[in-house]
Amino acid sequence: MSSIFSDRISDVPRSFIREILKVTVDKDVISFAGGLPNRELFPVEQLKQASAEVFDEAGKEALQYSNSEGYLPLREYIAKRYKTKNGLEVNPENILITNGSQQGLDLMAKIFLNETDDVMLEEPGYLGAIQAFQVYRASFNAVRLEKDGADIEHFKQILKHSKPKLFYTVPNFQNPSGISYSDEKRKIIAQLLTDKPIIVVEDDPYGDLRYTGREKKTFKSLMPEKTILLGTFSKTVVPSFRLGWLVAPAAYMERLVIAKQAADLHTNYFIQRLIFKYLSTHKIDSHIAVIRDRYDKQRTAMIAALRKYFPEGVDFTLPEGGMFLWVMLPEGISTMKLFDIAIQKKVAFVPGNPFYTDGRETNTLRLNFSCVDENLIDEGIKRLAEATRELLSTNKDY
Amino acid sequence: MSSIFSDRISDVPRSFIREILKVTVDKDVISFAGGLPNRELFPVEQLKQASAEVFDEAGKEALQYSNSEGYLPLREYIAKRYKTKNGLEVNPENILITNGSQQGLDLMAKIFLNETDDVMLEEPGYLGAIQAFQVYRASFNAVRLEKDGADIEHFKQILKHSKPKLFYTVPNFQNPSGISYSDEKRKIIAQLLTDKPIIVVEDDPYGDLRYTGREKKTFKSLMPEKTILLGTFSKTVVPSFRLGWLVAPAAYMERLVIAKQAADLHTNYFIQRLIFKYLSTHKIDSHIAVIRDRYDKQRTAMIAALRKYFPEGVDFTLPEGGMFLWVMLPEGISTMKLFDIAIQKKVAFVPGNPFYTDGRETNTLRLNFSCVDENLIDEGIKRLAEATRELLSTNKDY
Numbered sequence: 001m002s003s004i005f006s007d008r009i010s011d012v013p014r015s016f017i018r019e020i021l022k023v024t025v026d027k028d029v030i031s032f033a034g035g036l037p038n039r040e041l042f043p044v045e046q047l048k049q050a051s052a053e054v055f056d057e058a059g060k061e062a063l064q065y066s067n068s069e070g071y072l073p074l075r076e077y078i079a080k081r082y083k084t085k086n087g088l089e090v091n092p093e094n095i096l097i098t099n100g101s102q103q104g105l106d107l108m109a110k111i112f113l114n115e116t117d118d119v120m121l122e123e124p125g126y127l128g129a130i131q132a133f134q135v136y137r138a139s140f141n142a143v144r145l146e147k148d149g150a151d152i153e154h155f156k157q158i159l160k161h162s163k164p165k166l167f168y169t170v171p172n173f174q175n176p177s178g179i180s181y182s183d184e185k186r187k188i189i190a191q192l193l194t195d196k197p198i199i200v201v202e203d204d205p206y207g208d209l210r211y212t213g214r215e216k217k218t219f220k221s222l223m224p225e226k227t228i229l230l231g232t233f234s235k236t237v238v239p240s241f242r243l244g245w246l247v248a249p250a251a252y253m254e255r256l257v258i259a260k261q262a263a264d265l266h267t268n269y270f271i272q273r274l275i276f277k278y279l280s281t282h283k284i285d286s287h288i289a290v291i292r293d294r295y296d297k298q299r300t301a302m303i304a305a306l307r308k309y310f311p312e313g314v315d316f317t318l319p320e321g322g323m324f325l326w327v328m329l330p331e332g333i334s335t336m337k338l339f340d341i342a343i344q345k346k347v348a349f350v351p352g353n354p355f356y357t358d359g360r361e362t363n364t365l366r367l368n369f370s371c372v373d374e375n376l377i378d379e380g381i382k383r384l385a386e387a388t389r390e391l392l393s394t395n396k397d398y
Numbered sequence: 399m400s401s402i403f404s405d406r407i408s409d410v411p412r413s414f415i416r417e418i419l420k421v422t423v424d425k426d427v428i429s430f431a432g433g434l435p436n437r438e439l440f441p442v443e444q445l446k447q448a449s450a451e452v453f454d455e456a457g458k459e460a461l462q463y464s465n466s467e468g469y470l471p472l473r474e475y476i477a478k479r480y481k482t483k484n485g486l487e488v489n490p491e492n493i494l495i496t497n498g499s500q501q502g503l504d505l506m507a508k509i510f511l512n513e514t515d516d517v518m519l520e521e522p523g524y525l526g527a528i529q530a531f532q533v534y535r536a537s538f539n540a541v542r543l544e545k546d547g548a549d550i551e552h553f554k555q556i557l558k559h560s561k562p563k564l565f566y567t568v569p570n571f572q573n574p575s576g577i578s579y580s581d582e583k584r585k586i587i588a589q590l591l592t593d594k595p596i597i598v599v600e601d602d603p604y605g606d607l608r609y610t611g612r613e614k615k616t617f618k619s620l621m622p623e624k625t626i627l628l629g630t631f632s633k634t635v636v637p638s639f640r641l642g643w644l645v646a647p648a649a650y651m652e653r654l655v656i657a658k659q660a661a662d663l664h665t666n667y668f669i670q671r672l673i674f675k676y677l678s679t680h681k682i683d684s685h686i687a688v689i690r691d692r693y694d695k696q697r698t699a700m701i702a703a704l705r706k707y708f709p710e711g712v713d714f715t716l717p718e719g720g721m722f723l724w725v726m727l728p729e730g731i732s733t734m735k736l737f738d739i740a741i742q743k744k745v746a747f748v749p750g751n752p753f754y755t756d757g758r759e760t761n762t763l764r765l766n767f768s769c770v771d772e773n774l775i776d777e778g779i780k781r782l783a784e785a786t787r788e789l790l791s792t793n794k795d796y
Contacts, residue, residue, distance in 0.1 A: 004563075004595065006534075009509040009653050012660065036463055044457035051449045059442035063636035065434055099497060099662035106661045110533065111407040131660045135508065136404075165402075197402065238461035240667035255407050262410065262529045263504045264497035268666050269638035 008115075012134045013359075020339075020350060030380035032367040033348040035175065035323065041291050042238050043278070050278040058273060066269035068261040070097025070245070074276040078231065078245055088221055090247050096256050097267045101205055101230045101244040105132035105168075107263065108201060108228060108246075111255045112165055113138050120164035122150060124326070124355035124364065126175045126203065129168050138166075140357040145174070147317060149181030152188055159192060166199050171219060173206040173322025176355045176366035180320055183216050190222035200227040208236050208288050210321035211296035225249050233275060235323070236288050241271050295323065298369040298377060305381035311389060323370035326352075329363040329388065336361060338391050347383040406513075410532045411757075418737075418748060428778035430765040431746040433573065433721065439689050440636050441676070448676040456671060464667035466659040468495025468643070472674040476629065476643055486619055488645050494654050495665045499603055499628045499642040503530035503566075505661065506599060506626060506644075509653045510563055511536050518562035520548060522724070522753030522762065524573050524601065527566050536564075538755040543572070545715060547579030550586055557590060564597050569617060571604040571720025574753045574764040578718055581614050588620035597650075598625040603642075606634050606686050608719035609694035623647050631673060633721070634686050639669050693721065696767040696775060703779035709787060721768035724750075727761040727786065734759060736789050745781040 003010055020033055054062050069075070075092040082088040098104045105128065113119070115137040121129060123142035133140070141158045144151040149171070158164065171181040181189075193200065202219040220229040232244035248256055260266070302325060306316055315328040327349075329335065335351035342348060352364030372380060401408055418431055452460050467473070473490040480486040496502045503526065511517070513535040519527060521540035531538070539556045542549040547569070556562065569579040579587075591598065600617040618627040630642035646654055658664070700723060704714055713726040725747075727733065733749035740746060750762030770778060 004510065004597070005653055006508065006510055006512050006515075008512075009657055012656055039458040039462050042458050042461045044453055044461065047461070048450060048453035048457070051453070052446060055442055055446035055449065059446070060437040060440050063440045063442065063445070063638045064437050065632075065637045099666075102660075103662040110404065112402065112404055114404050114406075117404075128660075128663070131656075135657065135660045199402070234463075238668075239463045240461045242662060242664070242666045255403055258410055258529075259407055259533065262500075262526075262533045263661070264501040264640060265526070266640070268497075268640045268669060270636075271666060271669065 008135050008137050011137065012131060020348070026346070029343070029346045029348050030372060030376050030383065031348040032369070032372060032380060032384075033350050034368050034371045036368075036371050037235050037239060037323070038291075038294060038370050041294060043282070043287060046282055047238070047274065047278055050281065051274050054270065054273045054277050062270045062273045064269070066266050068257050068266045070095070070267060071269065071272040071276060074272050075245070077276060077279055082247075086215070086218055086221070088218060091250075094247055094250055094253055096246050096248065096253065096260060097272060098244045098246060098260070099242040099264070099267055100234055100239070101203060101232045102128050102132065103263070104230045104244055104246040105129050105201070105203075106135070107256055107259045108166070109133050109136040109138070110259045110263075111252070112199060118162045118164040119166045119168060120158055120198075121168040121357070122170070122174065123357065124176050124352060125168070125357070126170055127354050129203065130355075130357055133168070142357050145177055145179060147179050149179065149185035150189065152185065155189065156192065159196065164198055166201055167193070168201045168203065169219065170203045170205075172204055172216065173209065173319050173324070175206075175322070176324050176350070176352070177326040178317045178319030178322055178324045179326070180213070181216065186217055186219060186222060190219065193223060193226065198226065201230065202227050203230045205230070205232045205235050206322035207231070209292060209295060209323070211292055211299060213320035220247065228252065236284065236291065237275060237278070241268075241275060243267065243271060243275055295370050297374050298372065299325070301374045301377040302367065302369045302381060305378045309382050309385035311385070311392065314388065323368055325367045325369060327365050327367060329365070330392070331363055333363045333391060334361050335363060335365040338365070338387055341390055342384055342387040345383045345387050347380045347387065349384065406533050406535050409535065410529060418746070424744070427741070427744045427746050428770060428774050428781065429746040430767070430770060430778060430782075431748050432766050432769045434769050435633050435637060435721070436689075436692060436768050439692060441680070441685060444680055445636070445672065445676055448679065449672050452668065452671045452675050460668045460671045462667070464664050466655050466664045468493065468665060469667065469670040469674060472670050473643070475674060475677055480645075484613070484616055484619070486616060489648075492645055492648055492651060494644050494646065494651065494658060495670060496642045496644060496658070497640040497662070497665055498632055498637075499601060499630045500526050500530065501661070502628045502642055502644040503527050503599070503601075504533070505654055505657045506564070507531050507534040507536070508657045508661075509650070510597060516560045516562040517564045517566060518556055519566040519755070520568070520572065521755065522574050522750060523566070523755070524568055525752050527601065528755055531566070540755050543575055543577060545577050547577065547583035548587065550583065553587065553590065557594065562596055564599055565591070566599045566601065567617065568601045568603075570602055570614070571607065571717050571722070573604070573720070574722050574748070574750075575724040576715045576717030576720055576722045577724070578611070578614065584615055584617060584620060588617065591621060591624065596624065599628065600625050601628045603628070603630045603633050604720035605629070607690060607693060607721070609690055609697060611718035618645065626650065634682065634689065635673060635676070639666075639673060641665065641669060641673055693768050695772050696770065697723070699772045699775040700765065700767045700779060703776045707780050707783035709783070709790065712786065721766055723765045723767060725763050725765060727763070728790070729761055731761045731789060732759050733761060733763040736763070736785055739788055740782055740785040743781045743785050745778050745785065747782065
């Protein structure tokens with residue numbers, strides 16, 4: 001026994017992004033490194049009012065222990081919203097309230113993964129998912145992303161050579177790339193997975209934040225019996241409440257509830273009551289429209305600035321929603337090196353490395369546009385372009 | 399692959415107590431089966447006020463994502479309270495805020511336990527801990543409890559024949575037995591563990607609820623470098639907030655924080671601010687004194703009723719605090735059978751079985767006194783004694 005720690009935790013690195021964020025607290029730095037919603041849009045007064053009402057109407061009860069599944073009226077609300085918004089039939093009994101989507105990932109890994117079980121996920125992919133699955137010592141099968149979803153040929157190859165137990169995907173405005181799956185690719189993937197014992201984990205934190213283009217079919221609607229759908233209030237209401245949920249086929253619910261109970265008994269019940277009160281006394285869609293309008297403007301400003309300042313040979317995605325955009329520099333350029341130059345020029349971003357399961361050096365980087373004011377975006381991208389030019393000119397061997 | 403589920407979750411049974419609580423919702427049943435604090439004592443108005451103040455003073459910031467360790471002023475408050483209340487030196491940096499103590503157990507199991515690692519715990523022991531460790535496929539070494547703590551001879555035997563990685567203990571007013579370790583046994587155990595690579599998990603949810611007797615030394619003070627101490631606001635403020643913490647040696651903090659981050663990023667930050675506001679604007683000790691006074695009266699009423707109604711040959715513990723009391727019926731009697739008779743007589747309790755790692759039938763049962771009004775306790779115990787007499791007379795083969 002070389003270490004007092006378990007094998008599982010010895011493998012997991014400390015979050016790279018946490019470390020990066022520490023460098024970017026300098027007030028003069030224009031940071032595209034974050035992944036936060038814009039706090040200026042939080043409905044503070046409305047939540048304050050909802051909180052007071054819960055204390056008045058249900059004080060003692062809302063402060064007691066509760067059940068592991070979550071507050072039923074909140075689960076009914078979520079089910080109803082899926083019906084009206086996505087045409088999706090969801091039974092409230094198949095919804096489990098979690099501490100943000102992140103806990104949903106932990107619970108799924110817990111109930112499905114034995115050590116070295118294969119997990120297929122996107123590359124680049126969501127860091128929190130990589131970390132959650134790493135804790136359970138998954139083996140990763142990374143499928144390359146294209147601008148309209150997974151590379152189908154690569155997807156087929158992986159299915160041919162391994163037996164993934166889970167396929168983890170963020171089909172709308174993916175973090176980090178900002179890309180969305182086309183309807184066609186969604187259908188092809190659903191077809192490829194027919195008769196395969198694979199659980200699809202469809203993580204959809206940004207689904208409500210669409211600025212352009214047409215709503216796509218969920219994997220859940222294409223493969224209801226094999227898909228677990230994750231949602232969250234972090235991007236549409238507030239993140240600090242840590243309120244998310246998962247929608248699972250009935251066959252998985254009992255085990256998920258047991259895992260939830262063993263993990264922390266239940267999610268903060270007072271907060272579940274509070275958000276339900278807020279949701280049932282306010283028009284959430286009007287609030288989301290305000291967020292969409294703001295983020296869309298920032299996204300548009302960022303795309304315009306990238307076109308204006310960046311040299312030829314630099315490619316980037318054009319997200320239809322969400323909070324992120326992905327930049328691909330010429331092959332051989334290291335965005336880790338770029339980071340050092342950029343920080344000197346007072347602009348920050350997240351290098352692509354941590355979004356790859358092997359953490360390799362890459363020529364890619366992630367930009368967040370939800371947290372930077374429109375007027376600062378132009379200046380920030382200008383600085384980043386200067387840093388890029390500087391690296392390209394000194395780095396002749398790329 | 400016989401099951402789609404992981405091996406770890408296939409082993410864990412659904413909580414027995416949850417199932418029992420379903421039978422006891424009948425309003426006519428006097429239930430000693432719960433484990434809840436008395437909601438009549440929740441500081442509803444004060445928390446409502448604190449909530450409004452947090453929204454006013456720190457709205458946007460309190461609603462944003464936050465760090466995984468927890469709100470520093472709250473961790474400083476907890477450290478300071480250990481100093482003044484227990485004479486314990488704790489560095490706020492060694493405190494991690496968790497979703498109740500239950501999450502502390504999950505995180506510890508996660509970072510320390512490989513499959514089949516030995517875990518020593520008390521028998522009978524806390525069900526939530528058994529469940530949390532079962533998820534990580536621990537092998538249990540159950541040490542018998544006596545009325546003043548673990549059976550020391552048995553403890554020594556276990557150390558001789560196996561190498562437990564963790565020793566899990568609830569030294570004050572244990573759930574389910576209500577017993578507390580004597581100072582002497584605490585010292586003996588600390589001595590026995592010197593030079594052994596064992597992590598002591600000292601779970602102290604009830605420490606503040608002492609009604610009689612003298613405050614004892616914490617294991618943390620006797621073995622600072624090997625003890626992880628768990629605490630919670632669930633029993634002194636409210637449980638629905640899911641606010642607990644752990645105090646760990648510096649060497650374990652980084653891994654615990656990584657595990658917390660992978661599990662759910664961080665604990666509800668708004669609620670951390672809210673409870674800190676409440677704690678810093680109210681005298682928590684006056685509030686705890688009110689809880690103590692009420693529970694003490696209920697405990698006294700229960701002991702009096704047990705003495706009044708129960709037949710010879712029935713033994714029970716005399717808790718100095720907490721919420722539970724443990725009854726030992728004559729050998730050979732099954733409290734599972736007693737449960738059926740008791741429910742017919744409209745009284746409920748929890749049979750001892752689930753508190754044993756092997757779930758065996760026992761002659762023991764747990765009674766909760768925090769949730770039943772003083773005047774109902776006499777009637778409830780009377781019914782339970784009648785049920786016991788009935789079982790004793792029909793069940794000649796015990």
